[in-house]
Amino acid sequence: MRIGVLASGSGTLLEAILADGIPVEVVITDRPCRAVEVAESAGVEAVVVARDSFGADFDRDGYTDRVVAELRARDVELVVMAGFGTVMPKAAAEFPGRLLNTHPALLPSFKGWHAVREALAARVKVTGCTVHIATEVMDEGPILSQEAVVVEPDDTEDSLHERIKEVERRIYPATIRRFIEGTLP
Numbered sequence: 001m002r003i004g005v006l007a008s009g010s011g012t013l014l015e016a017i018l019a020d021g022i023p024v025e026v027v028i029t030d031r032p033c034r035a036v037e038v039a040e041s042a043g044v045e046a047v048v049v050a051r052d053s054f055g056a057d058f059d060r061d062g063y064t065d066r067v068v069a070e071l072r073a074r075d076v077e078l079v080v081m082a083g084f085g086t087v088m089p090k091a092a093a094e095f096p097g098r099l100l101n102t103h104p105a106l107l108p109s110f111k112g113w114h115a116v117r118e119a120l121a122a123r124v125k126v127t128g129c130t131v132h133i134a135t136e137v138m139d140e141g142p143i144l145s146q147e148a149v150v151v152e153p154d155d156t157e158d159s160l161h162e163r164i165k166e167v168e169r170r171i172y173p174a175t176i177r178r179f180i181e182g183t184l185p
């Protein structure tokens with residue numbers, strides 16, 4: 001199965017996916033970021049489709065069309081979002097059931113871009129991460145795997161997010177692998 005990864009940040013999830021031996025055809029980012037270096041160091045093609053070149057009002061559908069075109073040009077069949085910072089509702093229809101995401105909270109709680117901050121603000125004792133199939137509605141698709149992370153009294157957003165990412169780096173590659181093999185329930 002030909003796989004494309006979408007990323008925006010430090011690329012540690014991408015590193016874990018590559019370290020697991022999951023074959024990645026292309027990495028697409030929406031901004032210059034470390035994930036580009038991670039891809040290139042592993043000999044994987046990296047393409048920056050910069051979201052800030054799609055206008056002050058951000059043409060979201062135009063942006064999505066461009067990302068989808070880059071994926072189609074490489075015959076990508078499965079799209080894996082790994083900390084991708086742009087919501088692309090239209091992409092779900094282009095890759096139905098084939099657009100995966102990992103989210104740093106226990107969905108359906110704390111959807112969106114600031115999930116770790118919002119979990120801390122809500123003073124929950126336990127949060128975690130969720131791997132799910134992305135659908136048109138953000139962070140609402142079918143859940144494939146989840147794992148809890150305990151919130152410590154002295155946690156900051158960074159310390160809590162780092163512990164969540166440690167779990168994501170383990171369960172995301174494992175879940176992607178099972179998705180590819182067709183062994184998920």
Ligand SMILES: Nc1nc2c(c(=O)[nH]1)N[C@@H](CN(C=O)c1ccc(C(=O)N[C@@H](CCC(=O)O)C(=O)O)cc1)CN2
Nearest residue numbers: 084085086087088089092112113134135137138139140
């Ligand atoms: N079609 C889907 N696309 C995406 C889904 C989904 O469920 N379906 N999930 C998101 C989740 N996500 C990260 O994984 C995410 C959530 C929210 C945002 C966001 O608000 N982005 C802003 C820009 C934020 C910024 O750059 O500061 C935006 O898009 O305007 C991003 C990612 C991923 N996509």
Ligand SMILES: NCC(=O)N[C@@H]1O[C@H](COP(=O)([O-])[O-])[C@@H](O)[C@H]1O
Nearest residue numbers: 009010011012013083102103104112
């Ligand atoms: N909703 C999007 C979101 O918050 N995604 C999160 O960004 C991090 C990426 O880490 P990385 O850049 O080190 O791979 C991960 O925690 C991922 O769940």
